[in-house]
Amino acid sequence: MSTIIKNGTIVTADLTYKADVKIEGGKIVEIGQNLSGGKELDATGCYVMPGGIDPHTHLEMPFMGTYSADDFESGTRAGLAGGTTMVVDFALPSPGQSLVDALGMWHNKTSRATADFSFHMAVTWWGEQVFNDMATIVNEKGINSFKHFMAYKGALMVDDDEMFSSFQRVGELGALAMVHAENGDVVAQMQAKLLAEGNNGPEAHAYSRPAEVEGEATNRAIMIADMAGVPLYVVHTSCEQAHEAIRRARAKGMRVYGEPLIQHLTLDESEYSNPDWDHAARRVMSPPFRNKTHQDSLWAGLSSGSLQVVATDHCAFTSEQKRFGIGDFTKIPNGTGGLEDRMPMLWTHGVNTGRITMNEFVAVTSTNIAKILNMYPKKGAILVGADADIVVWDPAKKKTISAASQQSSIDYNVFEGKEVTGLPRFTLTRGHLAINDGKVDTREGHGEFVKRPPVTPANKALSTWKEITAPRKVQRTGIPATGV
Ligand SMILES: NC(=O)NCCC(=O)O
Numbered sequence: 001m002s003t004i005i006k007n008g009t010i011v012t013a014d015l016t017y018k019a020d021v022k023i024e025g026g027k028i029v030e031i032g033q034n035l036s037g038g039k040e041l042d043a044t045g046c047y048v049m050p051g052g053i054d055p056h057t058h059l060e061m062p063f064m065g066t067y068s069a070d071d072f073e074s075g076t077r078a079g080l081a082g083g084t085t086m087v088v089d090f091a092l093p094s095p096g097q098s099l100v101d102a103l104g105m106w107h108n109k110t111s112r113a114t115a116d117f118s119f120h121m122a123v124t125w126w127g128e129q130v131f132n133d134m135a136t137i138v139n140e141k142g143i144n145s146f147k148h149f150m151a152y153k154g155a156l157m158v159d160d161d162e163m164f165s166s167f168q169r170v171g172e173l174g175a176l177a178m179v180h181a182e183n184g185d186v187v188a189q190m191q192a193k194l195l196a197e198g199n200n201g202p203e204a205h206a207y208s209r210p211a212e213v214e215g216e217a218t219n220r221a222i223m224i225a226d227m228a229g230v231p232l233y234v235v236h237t238s239c240e241q242a243h244e245a246i247r248r249a250r251a252k253g254m255r256v257y258g259e260p261l262i263q264h265l266t267l268d269e270s271e272y273s274n275p276d277w278d279h280a281a282r283r284v285m286s287p288p289f290r291n292k293t294h295q296d297s298l299w300a301g302l303s304s305g306s307l308q309v310v311a312t313d314h315c316a317f318t319s320e321q322k323r324f325g326i327g328d329f330t331k332i333p334n335g336t337g338g339l340e341d342r343m344p345m346l347w348t349h350g351v352n353t354g355r356i357t358m359n360e361f362v363a364v365t366s367t368n369i370a371k372i373l374n375m376y377p378k379k380g381a382i383l384v385g386a387d388a389d390i391v392v393w394d395p396a397k398k399k400t401i402s403a404a405s406q407q408s409s410i411d412y413n414v415f416e417g418k419e420v421t422g423l424p425r426f427t428l429t430r431g432h433l434a435i436n437d438g439k440v441d442t443r444e445g446h447g448e449f450v451k452r453p454p455v456t457p458a459n460k461a462l463s464t465w466k467e468i469t470a471p472r473k474v475q476r477t478g479i480p481a482t483g484v
């Protein structure tokens with residue numbers, strides 16, 4: 001049975017044109033004028049765009065003594081409701097655990113996923129087994145990106161020695177290095193000092209993680225990646241100091257990518273001054289929300305191209321879970337939601353305000369990351385042969401964001417009360433109409449793992465150049481005799 005999206009305007013990362021789209025067997029099979037012969041979806045007044053890809057989620061993640069509340073079912077359902085048709089989550093090995101075992105555990109969480117998904121692999125410890133497993137992960141398991149936490153001391157954090165070893169291995173394998181860039185040693189000391197001084201509320205979480213902590217770590221990771229000859233992707237870039245480091249590296253020809261979150265683009269640090277403990281604690285995440293100057297820097301990065309991707313870092317905890325940190329802010333589980341709201345919030349605050357164009361919207365929500373993670377044009381494209389992961393976007397449709405009507409399983413929404421203009425009329429996941437004018441018809445188990453092949457040309461470019469220009473031993477003819 002074919003589906004035809006009729007009367008819409010196709011918007012991709014580089015083109016805007018009127019055409020119909022025909023779908024069969026979960027793929028786009030034809031793009032053209034006046035197509036017929038199937039179930040029709042009317043896209044009059046709408047933009048037909050590649051479904052969003054959120055490359056940074058933590059669904060059912062064990063963290064800070066609990067599990068993030070949205071699983072692969074509710075998380076992917078929330079994504080589809082907001083026009084996101086794929087998520088990339090993180091497999092996190094425990095200390096000493098093999099990467100292959102950890103990946104198996106993460107696959108076991110996905111049986112009810114309603115949209116496609118992939119994984120990044122985290123490197124949380126270092127040793128011969130990790131070194132060997134990395135090849136299996138890349139060459140057999142379809143994963144070409146490795147995340148390193150420079151923060152969360154005593155838990156997920158790796159030191160520079162481990163990071164440099166891992167980055168070199170990532171480079172050899174033609175994969176992508178990723179970092180959570182905050183100086184975990186400095187954060188730990190600042191946390192202890194704040195607590196000792198009686199600063200134990202959620203606002204102290206932000207005080208313990210100033211922009212310098214992120215700027216320093218971002219710069220350090222960039223330099224280490226350059227020495228290792230590997231491209232680098234910096235997750236949740238939240239401040240000018242980190243953006244500046246990325247900009248400077250790119251201007252020097254380094255392959256460094258930056259990922260602001262929709263939360264950092266649209267919410268600011270004043271949230272932590274709210275007198276309601278729950279309100280502030282619900283917004284505790286790392287890095288914390290920043291001020292307007294940092295927000296302006298992030299928006300400028302998106303429009304100028306020095307930042308490439310907008311994600312959510314969706315890691316949702318209920319109010320009850322957040323209350324583990326009453327009396328000690330370091331025990332508040334870090335993370336916020338956003339999967340359902342990323343696309344409408346970015347459209348409203350980016351496209352409707354003129355900060356980014358529609359085509360840039362598609363680039364930063366879908367196409368750029370599909371290319372960076374080597375899954376383009378299966379994902380991130382409106383092209384014949386691409387997966388029919390499509391959002392039919394109604395730029396006039398409005399709503400007020402509210403926890404009462406959201407798909408996420410938590411009891412609040414950090415964007416509560418925000419009005420958005422621009423929402424999905426239809427969301428299709430590999431051809432299945434999951435969202436039909438607000439009606440949710442997701443299919444549990446429909447989501448499939450997307451394998452991402454290794455060795456993108458971009459990932460090998462830097463190491464090829466490094467090899468050619470590496471310092472060489474000087475061949476000398478006149479070596480003086482010794483011992484005379
Ligand atoms: N970001 C956050 O606060 N929680 C999720 C884990 C991480 O990405 O650091």
Ligand SMILES: [Zn+2]
Nearest residue numbers: 180235236286
């Ligand atoms: Zn992080």
Ligand SMILES: [Zn+2]
Nearest residue numbers: 056057058313
């Ligand atoms: Zn994260």
